[in-house]
Amino acid sequence: MSEIVHPSPARRLAGGRLLGSSQLVLAVILAALCIAISLAAPQFYSEANVIAILRQCALVLIVASGMTMLIITAEVDLSVGASLAFVGCIGMAVLNATHSLTLGILASLAFAGGVGLVNGLVVTRLKVNSLIGTIGMMMMLQGGVYLFTREAVQNHHQLSSFTGLGAGYVGPIPMPVIFAAAIFIIAYVTLRFTTLGRYLYAVGANEKAVRLSGLRSERLKLLAFVVTGLCVGIAGMILASLMNAGQPTAGRGFELTVIAAVILGGTSLLGGRGSLFGTLLGVLVLKVIDNGIIILGWNQDLQMVVPGVVIILASYLDIVRNKANVR
Template identity: 85%
Template sequence: MSELTQPSAPRRFIGGQLLGSSQLVLGVILAVLCIAISIAAPQFYSEANIIAILRQCALVLIVASGMTMLIITAEVDLSVGASLAFVGCIGMAVLNSTHSLTLGLLAALAFSGAVGLFNGLVVTSLKVNSLIATIGTMMMLQGGVYLFTREAVQNHHRLAGFTDLGAGYIGAIPLPVVVAAVIFALAAATLRFTTLGRYLYAVGANERAVRLSGVRSQGLKLFAFVVTGLCVGVAGMILSSLMNAGQPTAGRGFELTVIAAVILGGTSLLGGRGSLLGTLLGVLVLKVIDNGIIILGWNQDLQMVVPGIVIIVATFLDIVRNRANVG
């Protein structure tokens, strides 16, 4: 029996190593994409285009940082796109009424945090599957934003600080990129260096064991939902600044891009495994592909097709990786 079982161990180890090197693979894919697109369209490396890519990456990375923490706990939030649009409309309406950037930001964060809290309570207290719960929230938000406003909420306040949210710079770096870097760093430090981060991984890996150890797993999941919601609030205000309006349709498909980037980065939908470095690489790959589609003059509807393909492929690879680890 030992002669039969012994050779299988190296195969599991090698398979696990290859499947676990998703960050390295993503890095290679990113480099190949950049080289290929730049050969076909030299303007890819222009300063204006690079800044445009970074701004788009920043929006996705802000929400993906929270989503990574949430998916690590084996939950997911499909309402982030609808919430993003609603946040922009609410923030702009408050800015127009008060002419205060602080109040506009607080209103946006309060609303998005409340959405995250609502989702978390439905999942943890009512025991509704997070996929179903957040689809329900998404539908309520998509309808609710049209009850709130039938059209885009235009900028009537002319606050320079609001314009800087999306178009401003700190030195040579766009402000949205700085904000995304700060949120990314805080989330990464939390997951890697704190007890809270270890508990989030543990909840996703074995929630029952966490409960038996005396830790409130529901509170940890609630925390991840609220953090994701707050990240949506930040991204929603930056997006409304870039568009100079609150658009009820602004977040369509955004949740797919965020989830695709997180899964592509190696975070398991089953929970308990993932890294923000992988998420960052996933965001970069998706946004470089989007940018390539635009500058190469391809049909821009492909920008919605790519995340769908990525979700299917990345989920399949996650299943294979889990089987390799179990086997």
């Protein structure tokens, strides 16, 4: 049986230094942004604003944790924004019909996980490029949610447990932050300390070698798609709780923010390299910029411009890192 080919120690060291330096740069940028915005708008550090930033970061980080694992396998999912909106509508509809938070959450997870499963099968079985396949899924979900409901699914029950998903606290910490921290830790431990994590990196770095070693790379990619879908299910229910309704348009542009954060954090679009800590920094940078745009009174359309610029710049830096590793 052939063995998985691992990078040489020198190459691993060079890659680690590049990844570490990019995270250091992100940390410096984040600190500079916080200082600059707070000087221009002192309310930046108010308790209400900090909590608002943390809640926004939590939703993105939940999905970005799964997306990091997926992109490490050299695949991507552009349907997460459309799925997020659909999940909220389905979860709210089930809650209204059954008055059961458990059933609402299970329905949301089943739908989102099913979307991830279909995406994974399209990529691994039909051999459709993940970029094209998930764009197709995104379009189907965007149209499908309007077939499911033409308007927002309003909250017709008074379950305090549902409200607590988005607006609740454990001590001073918002519930969405606790959910995001738990998912982040699970994903971090999986990627850093488990055999599954090593296999995911190996699939992205050299899929052919993984197949020759006897592993089913298709199953690993399929798992990454499903995990990403389940993360969308959790985020979708939290968002529905925050909005107190299921909104068909809630996820527009969400996929761009998630992917921008992952790439900005140093995860390579070519697969085989990435860091969840870098993803966390990427999420914080993007959401601090978004918050700064709002409290400084700038045109809020810039919130859609920033992720696009970040994706281009981060992709260019990824090319530079790959060339450096080759050298």
